[in-house]
Amino acid sequence: MSEYIDQIETGESVGLVEKQFFTFGADAPLVLESGRTLGPVTLAYETCGTLNKDRTNAILVCHALTGDSHVAGFYDPEDPKPGWWDLMVGPGKPIDTDKYFVICSNVVGGCMGSTGPMSENPGTGRPYGASFPVVTIGDMVRAQRRLVDSFGIDTLLAVVGGSVGGMQVLEWSVRYPHRVHAAIPLATTTKHSAQAIAFNEVARQAIMADPKWNRGDYYESGRPEHGLAVARMVGHITYLSDESMRHKFDRRLQDRVELSFDFEADFQVESYLRYQGNKFVDRFDANSFLYLTKAADYFNLENQYGEGSLVAAFSRASCRYLVVSFTSDWLYPTYQSKTMVKAMKKNSLDVSFCEIEAPWGHDAFLLPNTRLSDLLSGFLNKVCLHCRIGGPA
Amino acid sequence: MRFDLQVIATWIEPGSRVLDLGCRTGSLLAHLTEQKSILGTGIEIDEEAAGQAIAKGLSVIHGDIYEEIEDYPDNAFDYVILSQALMQVLDPETLIREMLRVGRLGVVSFPNFTHYKNRLQMLFTGRAPMSKELPYEWYNTPNIRVIPIIDFRRFCRHLGVPIVKEVAISTHHHDELGKVITFLPNLFATFGIFMLGQGK
Numbered sequence: 001m002s003e004y005i006d007q008i009e010t011g012e013s014v015g016l017v018e019k020q021f022f023t024f025g026a027d028a029p030l031v032l033e034s035g036r037t038l039g040p041v042t043l044a045y046e047t048c049g050t051l052n053k054d055r056t057n058a059i060l061v062c063h064a065l066t067g068d069s070h071v072a073g074f075y076d077p078e079d080p081k082p083g084w085w086d087l088m089v090g091p092g093k094p095i096d097t098d099k100y101f102v103i104c105s106n107v108v109g110g111c112m113g114s115t116g117p118m119s120e121n122p123g124t125g126r127p128y129g130a131s132f133p134v135v136t137i138g139d140m141v142r143a144q145r146r147l148v149d150s151f152g153i154d155t156l157l158a159v160v161g162g163s164v165g166g167m168q169v170l171e172w173s174v175r176y177p178h179r180v181h182a183a184i185p186l187a188t189t190t191k192h193s194a195q196a197i198a199f200n201e202v203a204r205q206a207i208m209a210d211p212k213w214n215r216g217d218y219y220e221s222g223r224p225e226h227g228l229a230v231a232r233m234v235g236h237i238t239y240l241s242d243e244s245m246r247h248k249f250d251r252r253l254q255d256r257v258e259l260s261f262d263f264e265a266d267f268q269v270e271s272y273l274r275y276q277g278n279k280f281v282d283r284f285d286a287n288s289f290l291y292l293t294k295a296a297d298y299f300n301l302e303n304q305y306g307e308g309s310l311v312a313a314f315s316r317a318s319c320r321y322l323v324v325s326f327t328s329d330w331l332y333p334t335y336q337s338k339t340m341v342k343a344m345k346k347n348s349l350d351v352s353f354c355e356i357e358a359p360w361g362h363d364a365f366l367l368p369n370t371r372l373s374d375l376l377s378g379f380l381n382k383v384c385l386h387c388r389i390g391g392p393a
Numbered sequence: 394m395r396f397d398l399q400v401i402a403t404w405i406e407p408g409s410r411v412l413d414l415g416c417r418t419g420s421l422l423a424h425l426t427e428q429k430s431i432l433g434t435g436i437e438i439d440e441e442a443a444g445q446a447i448a449k450g451l452s453v454i455h456g457d458i459y460e461e462i463e464d465y466p467d468n469a470f471d472y473v474i475l476s477q478a479l480m481q482v483l484d485p486e487t488l489i490r491e492m493l494r495v496g497r498l499g500v501v502s503f504p505n506f507t508h509y510k511n512r513l514q515m516l517f518t519g520r521a522p523m524s525k526e527l528p529y530e531w532y533n534t535p536n537i538r539v540i541p542i543i544d545f546r547r548f549c550r551h552l553g554v555p556i557v558k559e560v561a562i563s564t565h566h567h568d569e570l571g572k573v574i575t576f577l578p579n580l581f582a583t584f585g586i587f588m589l590g591q592g593k
Contacts, residue, residue: 320452322447341454341464345454345461345464345465346464346465346466348466348469350432350434350452351454352451352454353453353454353456354443354444355440355455356440356444357440371440371444374444374445374447375444375447375448378448378449378450379447379448379450381450382450382451385450
C-alpha cells in the first residue's frame, strides 16, 4: 500500500479520531493456527460514527499489508494528512459515518499498537522479535472477532478491505458466515500467486540480509533500516504499474542534466523509491514486515476451507459480495477476482463484480475513483435496505 | 422503460429468479426488483453500464455473457433474458442452450429484420437497410446477424427448443410506447419477443 493520499474527494472529514486499545486473552490466550498460543493480545483500533441501538450498522474496514487502524479523520488538528481511506470514510462519503459505525483495527503481528514482534513478551520482559509466533490471516480475523464481540455486535453489516485487507474480508465471510451481511473484497485474491510470494520473499531476504537484523533481535542494537527500505522499494514497485511509472517518471533524471556515471540516484524513479523506502523505515518495524508478508503468503482460502476447492470453500459463505478488481493491478490481477466470483456463482451466492479501468496499478483502490465510490455507496445502500437498517440511534 | 422490456416484464412471475444477459444499466432488473420482488442478477460487458447498475444496488457481474453464464449451476434461474443482444451474439446456438441450462425459461427479444420498411429500403435504394431499430452502417455496426421473426422460429425448431410464448410488437428503439402486432408480424413488427422452454 502506498503512502497516504493527499487528495480528498467529497463529503466531510470525520474530524478528530482517537487510537484506542482492546486487550484480551490474558487468562485464555489466543490459540493460533500454527498451534502456538499468544496472550494477552492487544489490538489498536479506531471507530467513527455511532453504533445504533440494535447494533446492526457496523462496518469493519480491514487495512492492507502495512496500513493501520487510522482509517479516516485526524489525530490532531495540525495533522498534515488524514487516515488512509479518508476518501471513502466520513459523513456523506461512500462509507457514510452518518449512517454506519465504522471500526478499523490494526492486525495482530503489526507494529502500530497491536501485539506484534516488537511488543514485550510477558515471559521474558523483552520484545518478542523473531520468537513471535507466525500468525495467519485467520488469526488476524479471529482477533478482530474478539474486538467486534466487545462492542456487543452480533452481525457486521459489512466487512470491507483491499489487498491483504481483502483477504481478511474473504476470511471473515467464510470463517464467520453468520456474522457478516455483506463482504467487499477489493483488489485481492484467495491465494497468492507464485509471483506475489516471490516478491515477498525478495523483500524478506532484503531485511534478513541486513547485518543489523540480527535474527530479529535488534530492538536494543539498532534496526535493519537499509534492509527494510529495500523491502519497501520492492513492494512499492508491485503496487504501481508499468504505465503509471512511465507516466510518473519515465526516464527523467533527478536533479541533474546528465548521467552521473556512479551509483547515485540518476533517475527520478530511483530517487522516488529511495524516498519511499526511507520514509517507511520511520514508521514500520522490519520484523512486522516479515510476519505480515508471511501471513499473506500463507493465505489460501480453498485449502483452508475447501480441501483445495474454492467452490467448496465458498459453500460455507452466505453473505452478499461486491468484488472489485483494477485493470492494471499486476499483483492481484483480475483473473484472480474472477476465480473467486466464479466460485461464488457456483454456490448461487449474491455477487456483483466490476473490473475498474484504472492505470495506476494495485494501489488504485486507495486513490480517488468515482466508479469505486459509486459502487461502494450503491452496494452498501442495498445491503442497508435489505437488512432494514436505519441510521444511528 | 423500453416497450419490449415492458412486455417482457409482464411475463415474469413475482418472486422468481432472473438472469438478465447484457443488462446494460439494469433498468429491467430494477423494474422487476421493485415491482415483482424478483431475485435478479445481470451480466454486462461494458464497465460503465455495469458500474451504474451495481451503483443502483443491483447484483451485476461485469463480464462477457458466454464466459459468465458457464459458471451458474443448472436451473439456477427461473428466467434467463437476452433482450436486444442476439444480433451481436457470435454463437447463438450455444448461448441459447446455455440459457436453457441455467434457466427454466429463456426470453429473447430482437429487432425484426424483415420489417416492411427495411424491405422497401432495400428494394428502392438497393442499399443495406438502416432503421431506428438497426441504426448502423455496414461498416460500424456491432450487429453481426440479421434476424427475421420467421427465421427465429425455424431456428428454435432446429434446436428442438419449444416456443412457450411469442409476441411481435411495433415500437421505436427507445420508445416507451408500442403496440402488439398480430397481423403478418414478420412484415409489420419491429421487434419479436419469444419465451423458450427447455424442451426434451
